[in-house]
Amino acid sequence: MNHSFSKVILNVIASNFPKLSGEIYKNSELLNYLNIKTKSANRGSKSRGSFANLYAIYVLVEDYIRNGYDKNDGYKEYSGAKFSDLFNRQRELPFGAKLQNHALNHRMNEEFRKYYPTCEYIPIIRDTTNRYWFNENLLKIKINGKAYNIAKSIIEIIDAYIEAKRDSFDKFINTCEKLKEIEDDSDKQSSDFVLGLLEPNVDARIFEIVSFAILKYNYSDEKVFFGFDPTELVEESLKLYKTGRTNANDGGIDFVMKPLGRFYQVTETTDVKKYFLDIDKLEKFPITFVVKSEDNSDILIEKIKRNAEAQYPVRTIVDKYISCIEEIINIPELKNRFANALEKGMLTDILSEIILQSKVEFNYEEKD
Template sequence: MSPILQYINVKTRAANRGSKARNSFGNLYAIYVLVEDYVKKGFDESGQYNFYEGSKYSELLRRQRELPFGQKLQNHALNHRLNQEFKKYFPTCDYIPVIRESSNNRYWFNENLLLCITEDNIYNLGAIIIKIIDKYIETKIDAFENFINSCEQINQLVEANQNEAVDFIVELLQPNVDARLFEIVSYSILKYYYYEQTIFFGFDMQDIQQENLKLYKTGRTNANDGGIDFVMKPLGRFFQVTETTDFKKYFLDIDKIEKYPITFVIKATENTDKLLQKIRKKAEQQYSVNLIVDKYIDCIEEIINLPILRERFKHAVEMGYLGNILEEIIKQSKVEFNYNFI
């Protein structure tokens, strides 16, 4: 009967899909911190919430970042993203979850969504919502701990059972894997795929140096970094990891870096030529000028899909870098998922 419980049910579907499923924390934590404030101040029992001056934005954001997996969350969910997505799922609902007074940065959770009214009673869902999200956090921590433990155990057995280690990483190259985990695995594979490739580089013919290609991860996933996930030295190649074939997203990334050539690593099994054709076709439907479309398409230096990643992983394994790739996945995962909170 409750739209907010139905919404939370959707956002916690990853609970029984292990560490490889996409996790949803931003919107859930926006609900959590507002409802937690509501319950802690006793409004679920006093019925005086309509007189409350509202929660301070700074305190809500601080609390979000105290929660597991929440250290890098920004203000999007509190300001608009939660309300937008909720309306997408419940377009006929009369209420939105977050009520905001922008002039003084005060926030409330819409109490109408917390009251479940039946013929016999009125139930306040505040306390139970906190319990549900707490259980989801606990489940995701357990799943991530198991993932890290599996990585470390397999890493110790690389020489004894290489096939098991290879199969473990190949399983992480699937369309349903968590977006952040996919970026980490992609980076780890490509870093060692390029590791022994060299170019000759210099400023004059008498001073040419042989240099190895080095791939760097430029920041955390989903960061506001201008559309650059990896950068390669000394070639200056840019890589962007994505799970969408929406051409608007690609062109936005290209615009962010002033139409500098970029390689897209796409979480898709579709043939790269077909992916490029699909991007072009959608672009042509949007723009009537082929010159503009061509200019954007020319900026796509390369498309790397899942089959290509698997081939490059196979090559890196043949070069003896299986253990290094696993170590890199462990290291980057601990950083990305704030492993020190456990």
């Protein structure tokens, strides 16, 4: 696989092994894995980053180098790195503040095995005492009987990827800031920018953030009346709240609306198991699904229903689950609601919300 960042990887290897870079890359599953995981480097902020598995590699190889094993033998006798040290270190890295332990514990190994099923080595080794090692066999590449240690190259490649993603996100935030300064809410450049964030190939986190910003301001001028006495009703505006970070284990609630108590879940899939899992988590409480799809909402519902009927032969069960889908908001509907928000003069508010939520989501800190 060749992509724009592949050249950076090859340049890093060549700087450390001028005469053997091609052979080392060819013979290293780990370097080839990095090539796969860094394909989003130069695709801009809208493409999905791959930090979890890369950081699992990074912190272990960094520990390996810090203890001098890239230059000296003895790693076989090393007592291993503590989980707490590795976990805290990955959270210190850019975009890593909210990473969980899954990559260190199993996901990185599982994905590596998926790409290289015939490789006899697993990258991350751990024992029951929560000590971790990186498989040194993947760091020592043998060429003509001699071993060449690529640990330094691994760190340099991931550092370069981090910087590329940071630069992309800087540009994204700067573009939002500049477009926010445009006073004309009908400005095509600004609206086209937001619409471009609603495409099917956009990073799931960006899609969720933009969906939230649009829906929040689309609902903001809608009123409802509440009260315990018909003669004493109180007028309230609908308010949409983001309940946590994207891809979080929060029980399937991405947004919640006050005062209606309406739940929203953002998803990329039409896999019926995912929908029903979210419904089960909420004890079959009605949910509105915001789907990253351009398919018609009726078609999406019908697809979910057909898949459900294939898995559950009891009609009452299928009907109960389907009745819990309060509404499906697809990409065309989001674009319609964005157009409505533009007519209400809310473009600047939407851009401000995108900036705010993006900085929180991606642990963004301004450069000095």
